[in-house]
Amino acid sequence: MDPVKVIEIKKSVFADNDQDADALRKELKGKGVYLLNLMSSPGSGKTTTLIRTLNLLKDKLRVAVMEADIDSDVDAIKIKEATGVPSIQLHTGGMCHLDAEMTRQGLDHVDMDGVDLVILENVGNLVCPAEFDTGACRNAMILSVPEGHDKPLKYPLMFSVCDLVLVNKTDVMPYFDFDLEKCREYVRLRNPKATVLPICAKTGEGVEAFAQWLLEEVRNWKKQ
Amino acid sequence: MDPVKVIEIKKSVFADNDQDADALRKELKGKGVYLLNLMSSPGSGKTTTLIRTLNLLKDKLRVAVMEADIDSDVDAIKIKEATGVPSIQLHTGGMCHLDAEMTRQGLDHVDMDGVDLVILENVGNLVCPAEFDTGACRNAMILSVPEGHDKPLKYPLMFSVCDLVLVNKTDVMPYFDFDLEKCREYVRLRNPKATVLPICAKTGEGVEAFAQWLLEEVRNWKKQ
Numbered sequence: 001m002d003p004v005k006v007i008e009i010k011k012s013v014f015a016d017n018d019q020d021a022d023a024l025r026k027e028l029k030g031k032g033v034y035l036l037n038l039m040s041s042p043g044s045g046k047t048t049t050l051i052r053t054l055n056l057l058k059d060k061l062r063v064a065v066m067e068a069d070i071d072s073d074v075d076a077i078k079i080k081e082a083t084g085v086p087s088i089q090l091h092t093g094g095m096c097h098l099d100a101e102m103t104r105q106g107l108d109h110v111d112m113d114g115v116d117l118v119i120l121e122n123v124g125n126l127v128c129p130a131e132f133d134t135g136a137c138r139n140a141m142i143l144s145v146p147e148g149h150d151k152p153l154k155y156p157l158m159f160s161v162c163d164l165v166l167v168n169k170t171d172v173m174p175y176f177d178f179d180l181e182k183c184r185e186y187v188r189l190r191n192p193k194a195t196v197l198p199i200c201a202k203t204g205e206g207v208e209a210f211a212q213w214l215l216e217e218v219r220n221w222k223k224q
Numbered sequence: 225m226d227p228v229k230v231i232e233i234k235k236s237v238f239a240d241n242d243q244d245a246d247a248l249r250k251e252l253k254g255k256g257v258y259l260l261n262l263m264s265s266p267g268s269g270k271t272t273t274l275i276r277t278l279n280l281l282k283d284k285l286r287v288a289v290m291e292a293d294i295d296s297d298v299d300a301i302k303i304k305e306a307t308g309v310p311s312i313q314l315h316t317g318g319m320c321h322l323d324a325e326m327t328r329q330g331l332d333h334v335d336m337d338g339v340d341l342v343i344l345e346n347v348g349n350l351v352c353p354a355e356f357d358t359g360a361c362r363n364a365m366i367l368s369v370p371e372g373h374d375k376p377l378k379y380p381l382m383f384s385v386c387d388l389v390l391v392n393k394t395d396v397m398p399y400f401d402f403d404l405e406k407c408r409e410y411v412r413l414r415n416p417k418a419t420v421l422p423i424c425a426k427t428g429e430g431v432e433a434f435a436q437w438l439l440e441e442v443r444n445w446k447k448q
Binding site: 123 | 266347350355380381393395
């Protein structure tokens with residue numbers, strides 16, 4: 001297998017990120033490509049979730065993955081080896097988030113005529129990535145059970161900008177004081193329209209629902 | 225019990241944070257006050273660890289706590305209720321880190337003549353807080369078992385600037401693929417002098433060693 005492509009992302013020069021993000025979304029629309037921005041804390045299971053999901057989706061959609069990380073390449077390699085889906089690694093060079101221009105630098109290395117869905121795995125961080133519109137069609141996030149159900153209270157912006165919250169690592173629920181109903185209630189406080197899906201990326205439980213959500217999103221995006 | 229004091233932190237105006245941090249450390253030295261900057265991901269157990277540690281230390285040292293959070297007050301209230309130790313809440317107003325001037329804004333509300341040790345619980349984030357010297361005597365961090373032993377590879381700067389890494393939630397080690405020896409090896413790659421202490425804040429296991437580390441640190445700081 002070829003080594004994964006590693007892109008060193010440069011700092012953006014655009015003054016108005018929101019405007020740039022809207023322009024990128026319009027371009028994506030024109031090309032019929034759906035971009036999902038997936039965010040979470042470090043270690044919440046983004047890569048494992050993606051592997052499970054891609055294996056369910058790859059025969060139904062043409063997918064590519066961009067893995068943003070400060071320094072290492074391990075995630076893009078893992079994705080490519082476990083799913084065969086084209087994956088590139090974006091090195092942010094210490095930067096704590098991606099904006100629209102940085103996302104575009106990654107997309108320049110994706111075969112945009114050959115994909116329906118691009119998943120951007122953002123830097124593991126519940127604060128800064130929420131502040132920058134990447135140009136994605138939707139934001140989704142993973143909250144893992146060990147992090148606690150109070151996170152929507154402590155990281156309000158992240159939960160406000162996400163339309164989908166995957167509650168991962170449900171297999172360890174018995175070992176943590178995690179209240180799923182309270183979690184749903186706190187998520188609703190931040191974003192009443194958000195969907196909450198409990199999953200276990202390790203066992204695969206619930207991941208089908210995420211794949212289904214993505215399928216419908218991509219279909220609607222292409223139809224509209 | 226009085227409600228906790230909530231300080232709304234303003235953005236810093238100082239151009240040179242490193243210089244400002246050195247000046248703050250010198251002031252702390254003059255007053256015989258040791259400041260620890262405690263960092264971690266969201267949900268790694270900083271507050272629970274502090275509660276255990278403060279209950280071991282509070283009869284040996286005069287301690288105060290500053291809890292930084294983007295928005296909520298829950299941590300400072302928890303600390304105060306569970307330990308009786310003076311705790312104030314710093315609201316960062318969406319900011320993802322604290323620098324020296326922001327730390328000083330918090331210290332202005334601490335009785336500096338009446339304390340030996342101030343613990344600053346930084347914003348839950350493995351990226352940005354590592355980039356800003358707060359003026360603390362030492363940086364410490366918590367990595368929790370569910371986050372995975374590969375985090376020193378992915379968040380290199382955080383592990384480089386910390387002299388102590390607490391590996392928390394060891395009670396759930398059997399349910400996660402966490403390799404403590406690999407973790408130690410990766411931490412050493414980033415900072416060969418760092419101490420790694422496995423703890424379980426929930427049961428209290430290992431927390432005594434952290435309290436002992438702090439006691440010695442404070443004694444050495446006052447002696448030097």
